[in-house]
Amino acid sequence: MEHQNFTAQRVASFRCAPDKRQSLFWDAKTPGLGLRVTGTGAKSYIFETKLHGKTLRITIGSPASWPLSKAQDEAARLKVMTDSGQDPRQVKADEIAAKKSAAAAMTAQEARETIIVGRAWNEYISAMKPTWGALHLHDHVRAMQAGGEQRARSSKLTEPGALASLAEIRLIDLTTECMTAWAKIEGAKRPARARNARTLLSTFLNWCIAHPIYGAIVTSNPTQSKEVKKHLGKAAPKNDSLQREQLSAWFNAVKQIQNSVISTYLQTMVLTGARPNELVSVHWGDIDFQWNSMTIKDKAEGLRVIPLTPYVAHLLASLPRRNEWAFSSPTSASGHLVEPRIAHDKACAIAGLDVTLHGLRRSFASLCEWIEMPAGIAAQIQGHKPQGVREKHYIRRPLDLLRVWHVKIEKWILGQAGIDFSPTITALHRVK
Template identity: 25%
Template sequence: MAVGKITKTSVEGVVLPPEGKRAYLWDDKLSGFGVMVTHKGVRTYLLQYQMGGRGFKTRRVTIGRHGSPWTAERARERATDLKEMVRKGIDPFDDARMRLLDAIENSRDAARLAFDGYVETFAQKYVDAKGLRSGEDIKAVLRRDLVPTFGKRSLSSIRRSEISDALDTIAARSVSAAIKAHKWLRKLFSWAVDRGDIGASPMEGMAPPGKDGERTRVLKGGELRVVWNAAGEMPEPYRSFVRVLLLTGQRLREVAGMRWSEIDLDKGEWIIPAARTKNKRDHLCPLAPMVIDILKARFPTKESRKGPVFTNDGKIPINGFSKPKAALDGHVTSELQKDDTDELPMMQPWVFHDLRRSFSTGCQSLGFPIEHTEAAINHVSGKRGGLVRVYQLWEYQPEKIAVMSAWARHVEAVVSNDPNNVVPLQAARA
């Protein structure tokens, strides 16, 4: 057994042992402190000790491999600290094992609670599992507005002040977006608390960054013409999607999720199943000739009319509307520059849902009773069963056809920008 002062020179001077063997150099001053050398030249500092003194089992604990950061001097200091632990009755081997297990567990927790990954867990196990109607929007808010900020930060390390800063940044762009981000981030944290993944939510009692008031934006006249023409500059399926959205007044996801199995072009009918409507009622939406023409132009043969109507891959309906809306806004700006009526020097911000409100307001302006307009857009509440539920599908059907046809004629007149072709208001019902 070689004994001597452990220094950089003496450690590196230990002769390599035969293959499969180990060579040791033990310090002549600090008992139990040594270096182990393998036949491949790996030199590792260690401490050998006996809990309880002589007669007890000898144990060894590894300090570290020779080199940076473990020099002979630093290894000696660490060995001295370990011997003090032994003197106090603390077994360094058990302590090192516990530290290793804690480190592994902390590493696993860090990976499991990394914000970007946890967003996906929340999306799958909460948003998707509950089948939330606005699920895609919820996931888009978290992924677009919050994941870039918090990245792989552990959920438990995110501070309230950091969340406030992130929401302020989002609010500078859109108060509405900041309110949505606040709502769903708060839900994500409370869900994590319920699961026992974190002890407390940093957003407990945090007020939203503003108040999202009731929207009243209505697009009229030249604005509808600009949006229609701007949609014409977009690629399919978005060109047709925006125009059908404008003409039918139905909800964004109802139109986006339109399937050929729901449509009878010969009858001019689109039955939206209860599973896809907000009020969970089947809805028969008459299709004006303009809508039918749009659909037939894209799908001229019956063989091509399968699956979702508005799709990028032929398999799933379009979803995620922020990028298409941004592209549409760009085309709107271009159309405003080309518009020569001087009635639209600028256009106030709008969202897709404003097209539905424009439809409703416009149809009332055309002289239709509110109950007919609301029937046309399925803005009806209340649950019914039995035969009543069957017959309600046909409620106000002649009136709904009249509403849809008049609105389409009005849009056609506006789009043509021909004052001689404008539909008179009250006369639209004729």
């Protein structure tokens, strides 16, 4: 029996259940070494002494794991530490912290030497994807795509993205010199796309700087260098929009698009002035055919409700219900439209026009001037932030007031486009 080598100099008995009581036996040869025996018969060696005027007790281990001679050596070691004023618990905690620090430093060093841009980029997309719109996500994927894959509707292969040449570079090597060399090549080949890619990469690097691991690798943002921006040039301000006399040609070309979802999407953009990524993420549950309203995820306010005008309701009601998305796509991974720009560019080429998707949003704002629609109403339909004290704090427009003007501008646009549409037809096509 282990406690035969101990003397019962003190027996500690506590007022608690019998199985919780403890007895302590002390080794006469080794100062501070004791054997603790619980009410259930469990035994363990302990070390007890005074440190800075307070009792310090440390569990050494069970006799099954600690032979008496080793327990005595451990107690002697702890005694030397406490006699010198050291707290063994703090010493142990410091050792653990030092090991963790060394392991973290080794992990950081391995990260600096091995993590490439493409790997961090994919992690960045996964982290930010829930907060992005579909088109914004698509821009990130396309910017870093390797290319060489078969296109869905063409025999041509996909081209490498503007950032593809950086994918295999170590994150630590993404310096100003590296970015300047990239800007010279991409700026000469495709400046507009390169400028957009630089913006995406800049936001990504800012994310890396705040990252717990990548922050030790990326300490500055080389995309902000004047030299990099110089080689990419400045984007010319875009003022593209549909003029009144162009509406007929544009609608005729867009209505000929074979894909009815894309055709409806483009017409809805002109007639609502919504942002491109707002419309593609509209669910069927966001469209109320009974009360003629549509809820859109808003960039400024989170959500906004706009009138569902007769012609737009007619177009939406005729769309196929493949899934939860109003503007669905059976070929995209997301289930909804991702790249309607290609079809729109072809339609514009047929009509002899040069208008971007955002130009359609600009067109709605400009065309509203023809019917002298109040600027605040057009802005609210489009999801612009209120401007001025009255708009911000006093004007509260009900949906029916927006509807009066929204129906009026839709009727005017359709009239200019030569589209003869009777609102009564809409009821025949509504989907309950």
